[in-house]
Amino acid sequence: MTETLYERLGGEDAIAAVVDDFYDRVLADEQVAYYFEDTNMQKQRAHQTQFISSVTGGPVEYTGTEMDAAHEGMGINAAEFGAIATHLEETLAEYDVPEGDREAVLEEIAGYRDVIVTASE
Template structure:
C-alpha cells in the first residue's frame, strides 16, 4: 500500500495546523473577511479539516454540503476564489507540505472552482 499525502504530511495534527493557518490568513484578508461574517468558524474549520484530509487520502470522507449548494448564497467572484486558493497554497507550503503534495491538493481545490462559482 502506498503512503498517502495525509500520512506523509503528518496526519490530522498537520491538517489542523494548515487549516488554522489558512483561516487566519483568509480572515485577515479584507477582500475575503466579509464572506465569513456571521459564520460559525469552528464548524467551518472542522469541515475544512475534513475536506483537506479527504483529498489528501486520509481516513476521512467529506460529509459537508454539496459545494455548489454550500457556496451559492455567497456570490463568490473568481478573483476571490483565486485569493482563497493562494492562502491555502501558502498555508500548505509554509507548514512543510512538499511541492508535489501541494500540487495534488490544489488540483482537487481547483476542480471545485466551477461548482463553487455556480458554473456547473
C-alpha cells in the first residue's frame, strides 16, 4: 500500500511542528504579519494543522471556515500569497521534507490561490 503525503510528512504531530515554525516565520515577516494581529494564534495553528493534515490525505476532516469565507475582505495580493508559500516551503525544507513532497504540499495550497488572492498588487 502506498503511503499518503500525510504519512510521508510524519503525521499530525510532525505537521503541527512544521505549522508552529511556519507561523513563527510568518509573524516575523512585516509583509504579512499584520494579517494576524487580531488572530488567536493557538486556534490558527490548530486550524492550519488540521487543514494541511486534511489536504495531504490524513485521517482528518477540516472543519474550519471555507477558504473563500476565511479570507474574504482581507485583500491578499499575489506577492503576499507568494511570501506565505515561501515561508511554508522553507519550513518544510528545514524539516528535511524531500523536494517532491514539499512541491506536493505547495500544489495543494496553490489550489486555493484563486479564493485567497483577491487584491491586485
